[in-house]
Amino acid sequence: MKTTSKAVNRPNSTILKSVTKPGRYAGGEYGQIIKDKSRVKARFAFCFPDTYEIGMSNLGVRLLYGALNQHPDIWCERVYDPWVDMQEQMKLHDLPLVALESGDPLEVFDFVAFTLQYEMSYTNVLNMLELAGIPLRTRDRAEDDPLIIGGGPCAFNPEPVADFFDLFNIGEGENMLPAIVELYIRMKDAGTYTRASFLHEAARTIPGVYVPSLYEVSYNADGTVHAYTPIYDDIPKRVTKQIIRDLDKVYFPDRVVMPYIETVHDRIMLEVYRGCIRGCRFCQAGMIYRPVREKTPDVLNEQAKCLFDSTGYEEMSLTSLSISDYTQLDGLCDRLLSWTDENMVSLSLPSLRV
Numbered sequence: 001m002k003t004t005s006k007a008v009n010r011p012n013s014t015i016l017k018s019v020t021k022p023g024r025y026a027g028g029e030y031g032q033i034i035k036d037k038s039r040v041k042a043r044f045a046f047c048f049p050d051t052y053e054i055g056m057s058n059l060g061v062r063l064l065y066g067a068l069n070q071h072p073d074i075w076c077e078r079v080y081d082p083w084v085d086m087q088e089q090m091k092l093h094d095l096p097l098v099a100l101e102s103g104d105p106l107e108v109f110d111f112v113a114f115t116l117q118y119e120m121s122y123t124n125v126l127n128m129l130e131l132a133g134i135p136l137r138t139r140d141r142a143e144d145d146p147l148i149i150g151g152g153p154c155a156f157n158p159e160p161v162a163d164f165f166d167l168f169n170i171g172e173g174e175n176m177l178p179a180i181v182e183l184y185i186r187m188k189d190a191g192t193y194t195r196a197s198f199l200h201e202a203a204r205t206i207p208g209v210y211v212p213s214l215y216e217v218s219y220n221a222d223g224t225v226h227a228y229t230p231i232y233d234d235i236p237k238r239v240t241k242q243i244i245r246d247l248d249k250v251y252f253p254d255r256v257v258m259p260y261i262e263t264v265h266d267r268i269m270l271e272v273y274r275g276c277i278r279g280c281r282f283c284q285a286g287m288i289y290r291p292v293r294e295k296t297p298d299v300l301n302e303q304a305k306c307l308f309d310s311t312g313y314e315e316m317s318l319t320s321l322s323i324s325d326y327t328q329l330d331g332l333c334d335r336l337l338s339w340t341d342e343n344m345v346s347l348s349l350p351s352l353r354v
C-alpha cells in the first residue's frame with residue numbers, strides 16, 4: 001500500500017459549489033461505514049464506473065459493501081465516476097479521485113475493484129484509473145500499486161478488458177471477495193506477499209478467480225477466443241463461476257447507505273431470488289445468473305422489516321429478473337401487506353412478465 005504525498009485530496013467547498021450536484025462528492029451519508037484506518041489490515045475501494053446516482057442504486061454494491069465491511073480487518077469504501085464538471089475541477093486543482101468515506105485517494109488502497117455492469121462503462125473504468133493516477137495496464141503497475149479487480153456480469157467475458165485488470169472474480173462475490181482479501185491479509189501477515197505470488201496463489205486456491213496474466217490466450221481467424229492455456233500447471237484450466245447456493249443464508253445488509261440527493265432507485269430493494277426460469281437466447285442475465293435460487297417468504301419478510309426499520313423508506317421494490325415467476329409470490333405479498341399498509345409503505349413489482 002502506498003502513502004499519498006498530497007496534503008488535500010477532497011474537493012473543498014468552493015469547488016463543490018462550482019459543480020452540479022455537489023452531494024455526489026460530499027460523502028457523510030447516513031449509513032456509511034467509517035472505520036479506523038490504522039486498525040484495519042486491508043483497504044478496499046469499491047468503484048462503480050458511472051455517476052453517483054446510478055451507482056448508489058445498484059443492489060450488488062449495497063450487498064458487497066456490507067459483506068466486506070462485516071469483516072473487522074477490512075474497510076470497504078465507495079467510489080463513483082465524477083461528472084465532467086468535477087473532472088475539470090480535479091484536473092485544474094490537481095486533485096486525485098478519492099473514496100467517499102475517508103476522502104483518501106485510490107492509490108493508497110490495497111484493492112481497487114470495479115463492478116462491470118455494462119460494456120458502455122469500460123471507458124469510465126479507464127477514466128477513473130487515470131483520475132486516480134494508477135497505471136492503466138497491469139504490466140505497468142508497480143509492486144505497491146493497488147490490485148485492480150473486475151467483477152459483475154461483464155466479467156464473464158473478461159478478455160476485451162483483460163489488459164487492465166490484475167484479477168477478475170467470476171460469479172457472485174459475497175464469499176469470493178472476502179476470501180480474496182483474507183488471502184492477501186494472510187500473506188502480508190506471514191511476510192510471503194509479493195504481487196506476483198499473491199496473484200498466483202489467488203488463481204490457484206480461490207475458485208472463480210481469473211488472473212489474465214497467468215494465461216496465454218489464442219485466437220481463431222475470426223477473432224474469437226480459441227483457447228485459454230494456463231502458464232503454470234497448478235492453475236485451473238477452466239475458471240468456474242461461483243454462486244451462492246442457499247440465498248436464505250447469504251449475507252444480508254441490515255442497513256444501507258442513504259443518499260442525500262435523488263438517485264435512480266431510492267427505495268428498499270428486497271432481493272427475492274436470483275436466476276430466471278426462462279431461457280431467452282438474447283438475454284445475458286438469464287444465462288449467467290443460473291440456476292434459479294429463491295429466498296423463502298419468512299426470511300424475506302424479516303429482511304424487509306429490518307430494512308424498513310433502519311431506513312424509513314416508504315417504497316419497497318421486490319427485486320428479481322422476473323418477479324411474476326417467483327413461486328411463492330402470493331404468500332410473500334400477504335406477509336408484507338400485513339404490516340406495509342399500516343406503515344404507508346408501497347410495494348412495487350418491477351420486471352413483471354405477463
Ligand code: SF4
Nearest residue numbers: 276278280283286321
Ligand atoms: S424472462 Fe427476462 S430475465 Fe428471464 S431470460 Fe427472458 S429476458 Fe432474461
